[in-house]
Amino acid sequence: MKVFHEISVTDLHDNVFTEIGERWMLISAEKDGVTNTMTASWGGFGILWNQPVAYIFVRPQRHTKAFLEAASHFSLTFFDETQRKQLSYLGTVSGKDTDKIKDVGYHVCHEEAAPYFEEAQRVLICQKLYHQDLSPDGFLDAECKKHYPQNDYHTLYVGKIVKVLEKDA
Secondary structure, eight states, X not given: OOOEEEEOGGGXXXXXXXXXXXXXXXEEEEETTEEEEEEEOOEEEEEETTEEEEEEEEOTTOHHHHHHHHOSEEEEEEOOGXXXXXXXXXXXXXXXXXXXXXXXXXXXXXXTTEEEETTOSEEEEEEEEEEEEOOGGGOSSGGGGGGOTTOOOOEEEEEEEEEEEEEOO
16 A cells, blocks of 8 residues: 655645646545545635635536535545546446446545545545535626536535645655
């Protein structure tokens, strides 16, 4: 088992556009002792309410949404390029239908009530602070609505980044 060490959130220097938008991340939470995860490429980091936060978006039909609703914490995990096939699978197969975490051979660890994966390169542990469903009335640019042909508007979650873990070299 590879070991992680904690770093300060201010030591994060990777390009968030590349990390989230191109390399993707896993959003993971736990409910009733069961872990669920999904691949995501929408979200970001910043400062809100004078604290470091991550924000993510989850559609209502995603199985992971019920886990996020039930949990006080969630994790965002980032991987190297060797895990692209696994991330693709985790983003297209529902945890309702199969144990997809077992299917890809990942091993679940826990920190601050949030599950994460031993195979990750970086882990952000987040405490939920806020959530709200996006409303079609809020879109100022009609182009944005094209992402919702089924009117399945995302829920926005904001989490305080309480811990950042990096895999030891």
